Amino acid sequence: MKHIINVLVENKPGVLARISGLFSARGFNIESLAVGETENPDTSRMTLVVEGDDRILEQVTKQLHKLIDVIKVADFVGEKPITRELLLVKVSLTKGTKPQILQIVNSFPEARIADVGEKTITIEIVGEEDRIKTILDLLRPLGLKTLSRTGRIALPRGSK
């Protein structure tokens, strides 16, 4: 099962290596990892998306807790947190494809044009996973050339 795990950590060098080390030592691939400072510059929040056996992931979560630089761990398993990811996508631009590309961008509030060049157009997409997937599926046949994504970030819903 896919897990979204938020880890609140001390904003210090080496912390990222400690955390990724726990996953790599078990042969887990981290699907995405996003890190940034929080409301408090002393701390960073990391959002990890990992796929793996539930029991082993529970074990890894406990071991994350054990790291001295980890302040809090939340595995959003069984919950639907608010998630967002930012993508930059370069799509080839030809006379024929231009109207189609614009139509896709205009029909999804998640998508926006970030840059237009002679041969490519760069689209920025911010949204939840399934919407992003829909947009990418539409863009792909039009000549999707380069894709860069930040990885998901997540926060719980409501006042939690």
Add this chain to the structure above:
Amino acid sequence: MAKMIGAKILVESLIREKVEVIFGISGGAILPVFDVLYDAPIRFILTRHEQGAAHMADGYARATGRVGVCMATSGPGATNLTTGIATAHMDSIPIVAITGQVPTYLVGNDAFQEADVTGITRPITKHNFLVKDVKDLARTVKEAFHIASTGRPGPVLIDLPKDVQIKETEAEFPREVEIRGYKPTYFGHPGQIKKAVQMISKATRPVIYAGGGVIISGASKELIQLVEKTSIPVATTLMALGAFPENSPLSLGMLGMHGTEYANYAIMDCDLIIAIGARFDDRVTGSLDKFAPEAKIIHIDIDPSAIAKNVQVDIPIVGDVKNVLRELNKIVKKPAISGWLKQIGEWKKNHPLTYKRNGKLKPQYVVEKIYEVTKGEAIIATEVGQNQMWAAQYYQYTKPRTFLSSGGLGTMGYGFPASIGAKVGCPDRMVFDIAGDGSFQMNIQELATCVHNKIPVKVAIMNNGYLGLVRQWQELFYKKRYSAVSLAGNPDFVKVAEAYGAVGIKVEKEEEVVPALKKAISIDKPVVLDFLIEPEENVFPMVPAGAPLTEMLRGLA
């Protein structure tokens, strides 16, 4: 406030932590610290290899319960420490390792004798620090000792660049530490403890499975009380030898791969396991699928990640073992288990731990005599291999912190330096290293350390001319194809001892054993006893790796 250089702040901090001894070797990147140590009130024991220093700090910590300290220079000094650090990590032993590092402006430049020591030791320490600002140093040392010695203990490393060692600052020594991400749970949940009491009262075939956590937590007294109140028999792991007196009728001795038959029968047949400070290691459980099929499990441990790691647990209790047992003992009720105890008595009678005497020198006999001659009062360190298992099986441990062995990592070369560290920490105790001829040679150079520093440990080599445990596996599972296990080329250990200025005694016959041991004890010097034992003696019982615990191989015809 006085201005001090980093090296001085470090040493001052160590004094404040009541460090009485440091084991280690100097070098270019840690010279400023050694200059301050020159007139500091801390004993420095110069070892002959940094691995020895780390194991000495570890042996000191295991024997005394205090934090052991070792020190090395950057690069090769630090990498030589790593086996010792990993050994301490696997067995949750509190040590603080201090390493010199190249100056901060060279870090990452492949400078001379540079190694990424915090990177290398990240997975084998409980925590580590690279101190880049001298202002952080005093607090870092305080935190290092706190982290090493509390919660589930473990090694902590401080990497200290040379320029930080000579940088001056106003020294401020904190009294308290506050680490927001580090708050171990010390007290068990009262509701869980109540549930455990109920489960215990209903059990008909309960067993206590005690692990090294009992010793680390200092909870032997509480464990004995629990047994006095409930009459539940106790099996211990290798790491817990001495946590419960083995001369008690309710002791089952050690369980697991080379455990007693009755301990393994009891754990496999029981309806309740009370696991205390143990982690269901594969050497203990054998095949997990077939492990204790009818047992419910209560698991007490300070480390939540140790609970439910390998087995499903019915009642987890996170907390310090000593505190949890205290609370449990207040309300625990005795279960009705006379039938079970009778059954265990029969197993004990019918399947005792024995070996065959045939006039040749048997290692089991030697260990029994070490027990008798020392009246069970010695601290025993072991190497790794058959020697370790015989030391575990044939010496009766009755007190905690008397059996020092690398259980988790299984490090050959551990025992001798560990015995030196133990003797430094407990100078009034008799200290033996029960050794193998292979393992001893992995840190034999520390003979110089103990002779020069007058640390009179006794090394009892079970000299079989083989990497014996590996030979045993090859005999049993690889059709006796002995591949690279002969130690032909061994030195004459008596001469080696003498060359270092220690005393060497060779023993070839049973009747020489006791006189040789008595002589060794009477000499106030390091003594190497070279016991030429039967070369192909095996360790039994033995559960083959991955088999269920009931499938024990027995050696006796």
